[in-house]
Amino acid sequence: MKNNRTTWPKDVIARYVTMGGATVEVKADKSTDGHASGSCDxxxxxxxxxxxxxxxxxxxxxxxxxxxxxxxxxx
Ligand SMILES: [Zn+2]
Structure with missing residues (x-):
């Protein structure tokens, strides 16, 4: 079973726990220094x-x- 909460890939720079207990993950853009994008699981x-x-x-x-x-x- 996939466990998204304990794995922390190298490109993930920040994680925020939501009100509902989900995670908003911010991933660095390797091709553009200092930039990133994010998604809420x-x-x-x-x-x-x-x-x-x-x-x-x-x-x-x-x-x-x-x-x-x-x-x-x-x-
Ligand atoms: Zn959300």
Whole structure:
């Protein structure tokens, strides 16, 4: 069974736990220094590619409001 919470791939630079217990993951763009994009594994929301600092801020903001539960934590 895939466990998305314990694996931490090298390109993941930040993770935020949402209200619903899902994870918003920010991944670095290896081809463009200092840039990243993100996605929420609870609701599928995607955070647009951009400067990593902005993507992290948006990911944090989404995590504070998203109540979707991660499919990885649902039984
Ligand atoms: Zn979400």
């Amino acid at each position: 609870g609701c599928g929301h995607r955070i647009a590619w951009g400067r990593a600092v902005h993507v992290c801020r948006d990911a944090h903001r989404h995590a504070e409001t998203c109540r979707a539960m991660s499919r990885w934590t649902a039984s």
